[in-house]
Every structure is written in structure tokens, then in C-alpha cells.
Amino acid sequence: MTIQWKRRLAAGLALAVLPLIMTAGSLHFHCEEVRAAQVIKEEKGTYGCLTWPQNLNAVRSEVEIFKEIPKDLRADAPIATAIYRNTQVYTNSLMLDMRQLPAEKPLFYRVRAYDLDGHPIGPYSQPADVESALFKTERNAPIPHDPYGKGSGSVLLYPVYAYTGNPNATRYEIEVTSKYPENLHGFSPSVHRIYANTTELTDLYDDAPRTGTYYWRVRGMDSTGKPVGEWSLPQEIKNPVKHWKVAVYGDSISHGGGHLSFGPADLAYSYESYLDFPSINLSQSGDTSEAMVMRFEKDVLPFSPEYLLILGGTNSLRAGVPAADVISDLKEIQRKCREHGITPILMTLPPINPENIQKAFHEPTYEGWKASFDEVNAFIRGEVHIDTAAPFEKMEELPT
Incomplete structure (x- = not known):
């Protein structure tokens, strides 16, 4: 399994955690050289991006475009x-080459969400006007999502x-x-490049911690x-590398993502x-509790937080690492925090859903994971902690 898909798996562990708590592998290949004039000549035209509200339970979406609203329309x-129909849309947006659609107006579209098993989640949305x-x-380029530095x-x-x-x-x-790149058009690398990678997915997880001011783009x-x-x-x-009062430290459950x-x-x-x-979120998807111990000095200390929220161990326990080893790692993180004047606050581990993990990624889960989770959570509940697992106490595993 490639690194990017392992991170997808790690994100999948948080499949339903957030709503309840709070309420591609990299491919390396040589790109054949093509003169910019060739590409730009072919690419002139108008492009458009449709965006619709996120369905937090969706794994993918279907988008259909049509000329007229049928009298016998069924939801x-x-x-x-x-x-036009695209059944494999994995974000809540879709970029279209408008030259491939009829020029006459109006055109309408609607969207339907699907779950992991390929079953619809509810009906199609109401038809909406494409133009509006x-x-x-005019730029034939991916459209970046830019959420960073814009709120909590x-x-x-x-x-x-x-x-x-x-x-x-x-x-x-x-x-x-x-x-800021000196070449805003074409596809040549910038002289200011410090990192590059390729993927078949519509997101890329950076392996390196990034601080200060930097820029990114995609083609x-x-x-x-x-x-x-x-x-x-x-x-x-x-x-900014400055004094942060609160930092969050963990794996994909804290790094973010789901479904x-x-x-x-x-x-x-x-x-x-x-x-x-x-x-500030110092988490890294796919981390084990041991990895969190190892990167503490590099990734936590530069930010000098007063409080460190710690949620880790899920990936270790799922893989069969003994609960005692995870507890030892958490104790070591606590020790390092106190040694540097940081108050550690542990967070209990919500359950996982081995069936969904197997279905999506063909990854096995250690048979004794429930007992291991219980043992680690019992330790955490004896420390300064936030009981994020409490809403799941009556559940055998994470709900789908």
C-alpha cells in the first residue's frame, strides 16, 4: 500500500468521530518535454467550476447536467x-470544459451523494441553473482549495x-x-522550488513540516x-513560529479528514x-504513538505551547502493538512536555470500524483491538484528560 493511500486509511479511521466528538501513493515519473506553445494553443477556451454544499456522510458524488427539466422528474x-454525467466525483466541486457542453441556455445540473458501498445517500438535489x-x-488549471490561515x-x-x-x-x-513563483503560466518548475511530488489523487500530504511563509501550486x-x-x-x-497557547498533537484523527x-x-x-x-495542529496522518515520541523535539518544541492536546495510539493498537507499549509512549510524551514546561492533556481513543477499513483498503485489524483500546483508555482516564471516547461507550465499534 502506497503512502498516500495509507494516509487515506488513517483518515478513514476518523470516519464518524468528529460529528460525535464535537457535537496515491506518490508517483514518480519523468514528464516528457512539450513546448509551451503546443499546450497553450490547444487549451484556449472557457472553463467553469461547479461547487455544491458538502455532504459530510458522502464518499463520492454523481453530477448530471441536462437541457430541460423532465415533467416526470424523479428524485x-x-x-x-x-x-453529461460523472459518477466519480470525490470532492464537492467539478471543473468543466464549457466547449464540450451545448451553447444554448439554460442548462441545469443536480448532484447525488453515495456511501462507501456505492449506495445513494438520499435523493438527487433539486435542479439548479448551471450558469448561475x-x-x-480562462485558465485550464486545477483550482486550489485554500482554507489555511482562515480561522480556527x-x-x-x-x-x-x-x-x-x-x-x-x-x-x-x-x-x-x-x-512567489516567477513564472505564472506554462508548466516549467519555478527557480524557487523547494519540494515537488506527483499523485493521481486530488490532494497531496506533505511529508515535511512547513513553517514561515511558502507557496504552492498544482498542474x-x-x-x-x-x-x-x-x-x-x-x-x-x-x-508562524510563535508562542502558541494550545497545540494539538496526534495522528489522522487530529490531522483532519474523514469518509x-x-x-x-x-x-x-x-x-x-x-x-x-x-x-496549531502539529498532527501527522498515519502516526503511531512511537512516531509521536520520536518527532516531539522537532515538531512540538519550536512552538512552545502552554498546553498540548494529545490523541495518539490508534494506529499502533490497530496493528497489534501491545497496549503497554502505547501507554509507555504516552508517558514519555507526558514526561517530555513537563520537562519543557508544557501541560500535557491526553485524549481517550474513540473506537474504530475494522469492517470499513477492510472494505476500503484491504487492511486487517488486530483481533484484540477492543481490549487494547480499553486498557489504554483506562490509563488515560487516570491522567489529566479529555474523554473524547465517552460518546461511544455503548457502541461496539465506530458507527458507519
């Missing part, structure tokens, strides 16, 4: 005369670069730069690595976004 059945809902652009829970030490893919792109290259490619369009406009991220298709850039799935005080 539970597709329209046979639809001129469309964000138009939006400062992440380990950023995730998310975007809406552009038409005909099947792969994406993400570039991070130390300064599409086809299956052979040839450019599809050009770079998106650069997005600025500022991660397989949503990541930390989707702040609705981040419990930090519901806090009424500022915090």
Missing part, C-alpha cells in the same frame, strides 16, 4: 436524456494540498516554493505525463475548527 432516478452556479475561468483549526504544520482537478487530467504535480498531466493545461495560481501559506475522500484541507472534518480558541 431517486437518473435523467435518461442527461447530456458556475465560477468561470486552519494552521497545520503538515499541510495537505487539495484542489479540484482540471478536465482530462489524470495525474497532478504539486510544487512548493520558498518565494494537471495526462496518463503519459504530458502537461494538461498550466500551473494553477500560487497559494500562500503562513505558519475516505476528505482530507485535512476540508476543515469541516477537523475538530480543531470547532474550538473557540486558537490552536
Whole structure:
């Protein structure tokens, strides 16, 4: 299993945690050189992006576009005369090449959400006018999602670069730069590049902690690595290294994301976004309790938090690591906190759903995970803690 998909798995562990608590592998290949004039000549045209409200229970969505609203319209059945249909939309937005749609107006669209098993979650949305809902652009480039630095829970030490893919792109290259890129068009790398990676997904988890001011952008490619369009406009991220009163430290449950298709850039799935005080998110998806011990000095101490909210151990216990080892790791994190004047606040571990994990990722879960979770949570409840597992006490496992 590739790193990106393991992080999808890690995010999947939080499938239903946040609503209850708070209420691609990287592909490396050589891109064939193509002259910019070739691409730009082919790409002239108008593009549009449709966006609709997030369904927090959806894994994917279906979008259909049609010329007329049928008299016998049904909310539970597709329209046979639809001129466009996409059943594999994994964000709440879709970029369209308007040249491929009829010029006559009006056009209408509607959306239906699906669960992990491919079953509809409720009916189609009400038909809506495409033109009034469309964000138009002449730029054939992915559209970045830019939630960072815009309210509670939006400062992440380990950023995730998310975007809406552009038409005909099947792969994406993400570039991070130390300064604003000097070349806003085309597909050549910036002289300020400090990191780049490729993926087939519409988000990329950065392996490196990022502080200070930096920029990121993304471009599409086809299956052979040839450019599809050009770079998106650069997005600025500022991660101030200053004194933070509260920091959050953990794995994907704290990093953010859920329902397989949503990541930390989707702040609705981040419990930090519901806090009424500022915090910095120092979590990293996929972390074990041992990994949290190892990166403490590098990732926690530079921010000098007064309080550290700690939620870790789920990935370790799911893999069969003994509860005693996880407890030992948590004690070591507590010790390091106190040694540096930080108040550690442990958080109990909500249950997981092994069936969903197996179904989505073909990853087994240790048979004795429930007893291990109980043992670790018993230790945590004897310390200064927040009982995030309390809402699930009567549940055998995390609900779907």
C-alpha cells in the first residue's frame, strides 16, 4: 500500500468521530518535454467550476447536467436524456470544459451523494441553473482549495494540498516554493522550488513540516505525463513560529479528514475548527504513538505551547502493538512536555470500524483491538484528560 493511500486509511479511521466528538501513493515519473506553445494553443477556451454544499456522510458524488427539466422528474432516478454525467466525483466541486457542453441556455445540473458501498445517500438535489452556479475561468488549471490561515483549526504544520482537478487530467504535480513563483503560466518548475511530488489523487500530504511563509501550486498531466493545461495560481501559506497557547498533537484523527475522500484541507472534518480558541495542529496522518515520541523535539518544541492536546495510539493498537507499549509512549510524551514546561492533556481513543477499513483498503485489524483500546483508555482516564471516547461507550465499534 502506497503512502498516500495509507494516509487515506488513517483518515478513514476518523470516519464518524468528529460529528460525535464535537457535537496515491506518490508517483514518480519523468514528464516528457512539450513546448509551451503546443499546450497553450490547444487549451484556449472557457472553463467553469461547479461547487455544491458538502455532504459530510458522502464518499463520492454523481453530477448530471441536462437541457430541460423532465415533467416526470424523479428524485431517486437518473435523467435518461442527461447530456453529461460523472459518477466519480470525490470532492464537492467539478471543473468543466464549457466547449464540450451545448451553447444554448439554460442548462441545469443536480448532484447525488453515495456511501462507501456505492449506495445513494438520499435523493438527487433539486435542479439548479448551471450558469448561475458556475465560477468561470480562462485558465485550464486545477483550482486550489485554500482554507489555511482562515480561522480556527486552519494552521497545520503538515499541510495537505487539495484542489479540484482540471478536465482530462489524470495525474497532478504539486510544487512548493520558498518565494512567489516567477513564472505564472506554462508548466516549467519555478527557480524557487523547494519540494515537488506527483499523485493521481486530488490532494497531496506533505511529508515535511512547513513553517514561515511558502507557496504552492498544482498542474494537471495526462496518463503519459504530458502537461494538461498550466500551473494553477500560487497559494500562500503562513505558519508562524510563535508562542502558541494550545497545540494539538496526534495522528489522522487530529490531522483532519474523514469518509475516505476528505482530507485535512476540508476543515469541516477537523475538530480543531470547532474550538473557540486558537490552536496549531502539529498532527501527522498515519502516526503511531512511537512516531509521536520520536518527532516531539522537532515538531512540538519550536512552538512552545502552554498546553498540548494529545490523541495518539490508534494506529499502533490497530496493528497489534501491545497496549503497554502505547501507554509507555504516552508517558514519555507526558514526561517530555513537563520537562519543557508544557501541560500535557491526553485524549481517550474513540473506537474504530475494522469492517470499513477492510472494505476500503484491504487492511486487517488486530483481533484484540477492543481490549487494547480499553486498557489504554483506562490509563488515560487516570491522567489529566479529555474523554473524547465517552460518546461511544455503548457502541461496539465506530458507527458507519
